[in-house]
Amino acid sequence: MTFRYSDGSTPVGLDVGTSRIVAAWPSESDYIYRSELNSFVTLPGSKFTEGVLRKENVPHTVRANEILVQGNESERFADLLGAESRRPMARGFLNPDEPESLSMMQELLRSLLGTAKHARQKLFFSVPAAPAGAADTATFHEASLRQMLTELGYDAKSVSEGLAVVYSELEGSNYTGIGISVGGGLCNVCMSYLAVPVISFSVPKAGDYIDASAASVTNEMATRMRLVKENTFVFGGVQQEKAHQVISVYYDDLINSLVAAMKEVFTKSKSLPRLGRPIPMVLSGGSTMPPGFRDRFEQAVRASEFPVPVSEIRLAGDPLTATAKGALIAALSEM
Ligand SMILES: Nc1ncnc2c1ncn2[C@@H]1O[C@H](COP(=O)(O)OP(=O)(O)OP(=O)(O)O)[C@@H](O)[C@H]1O
Numbered sequence: 650m651t652f653r654y655s656d657g658s659t660p661v662g663l664d665v666g667t668s669r670i671v672a673a674w675p676s677e678s679d680y681i682y683r684s685e686l687n688s689f690v691t692l693p694g695s696k697f698t699e700g701v702l703r704k705e706n707v708p709h710t711v712r713a714n715e716i717l718v719q720g721n722e723s724e725r726f727a728d729l730l731g732a733e734s735r736r737p738m739a740r741g742f743l744n745p746d747e748p749e750s751l752s753m754m755q756e757l758l759r760s761l762l763g764t765a766k767h768a769r770q771k772l773f774f775s776v777p778a779a780p781a782g783a784a785d786t787a788t789f790h791e792a793s794l795r796q797m798l799t800e801l802g803y804d805a806k807s808v809s810e811g812l813a814v815v816y817s818e819l820e821g822s823n824y825t826g827i828g829i830s831v832g833g834g835l836c837n838v839c840m841s842y843l844a845v846p847v848i849s850f851s852v853p854k855a856g857d858y859i860d861a862s863a864a865s866v867t868n869e870m871a872t873r874m875r876l877v878k879e880n881t882f883v884f885g886g887v888q889q890e891k892a893h894q895v896i897s898v899y900y901d902d903l904i905n906s907l908v909a910a911m912k913e914v915f916t917k918s919k920s921l922p923r924l925g926r927p928i929p930m931v932l933s934g935g936s937t938m939p940p941g942f943r944d945r946f947e948q949a950v951r952a953s954e955f956p957v958p959v960s961e962i963r964l965a966g967d968p969l970t971a972t973a974k975g976a977l978i979a980a981l982s983e984m
């Protein structure tokens with residue numbers, strides 16, 4: 650793909666994830682990224698707190714008698730207050746059980762992106778592939794985000810998350826291979842042949858599932874389990890600590906479910922291209938971060954009589970920004 654700036658404008662790539670929203674812009678030689686946690690907490694209303702938050706540039710929204718702190722700072726406040734943070738999205742889509750879902754998403758997008766810098770500023774945002782039987786949820790999610798981004802002045806289009814991973818990581822094989830994102834709310838898979846998405850699907854089990862399941866077994870809060878998982882969990886051997894042991898059980902469950910789903914979908918698919926040679930598989934998303942994840946995933950694939958010959962299984966250059974980068978590449982390719 651060649652990138653041209655025909656009119657000097659700046660395109661934007663946006664990864665709207667259950668856990669984090671990541672934006673990417675092109676720079677002189679590379680890309681620039683910014684991210685916000687896709688969560689918020691409610692604080693009691695106070696002019697004093699309002700003033701301090703404003704001074705510290707903490708994104709927040711003032712209501713009649715409460716203050717909603719959204720984005721990166723929400724986690725720290727939730728931890729301090731001993732509360733779970735609230736989430737605008739769940740399992741990949743706008744959360745129907747969260748009344749503030751749409752308003753908080755709009756505020757998060759506004760604080761991360763600002764309004765468009767010029768007319769028709771192009772923006773591609775990631776959407777998950779619809780899980781089986783949930784096409785309506787996907788339509789509502791995509792249309793709502795497009796509307797919010799249009800209100801901010803962007804010329805917004807969607808790209809599926811799996812395909813964004815392919816754009817970001819599989820240039821070396823001419824965009825032929827399998828792109829996988831193992832995120833917070835779900836896993837997205839896209840098999841692509843020469844940049845054409847042949848099979849895309851999602852599995853509604855990812856990092857949040859590990860946190861929630863581990864929390865219910867250990868009687869801890871999900872946020873706590875998440876911190877343990879992100880900061881100290883490593884794959885392999887007998888786990889010394891109870892929390893690590895529990896996390897490893899659910900991590901294995903997640904990996905096995907994902908590999909089983911890929912095997913089933915690829916086996917049943919009539920459109921599986923006869924590729925003639927093995928194709929690469931690339932892993933991205935925050936849940937691929939613990940040391941040993943790739944090896945454990947490869948073991949599961951090798952043990953599964955996988956229906957597609959795989960040449961290599963590797964991690965994305967930066968698993969946390971691959972989707973945003975891929976969305977930006979999609980936007981750049983339309984310039
Ligand atoms: N260092 C780490 N070790 C383990 N897990 C991590 C680490 N960093 C992030 N995660 C986990 O990755 C998940 C978030 O990943 P990511 O940001 O890719 O998801 P997302 O794009 O927001 O969600 P989704 O794509 O599912 O909608 C969370 O479950 C988080 O706990």
Ligand SMILES: [Mg+2]
Nearest residue numbers: 666830832972
């Ligand atoms: Mg994601």
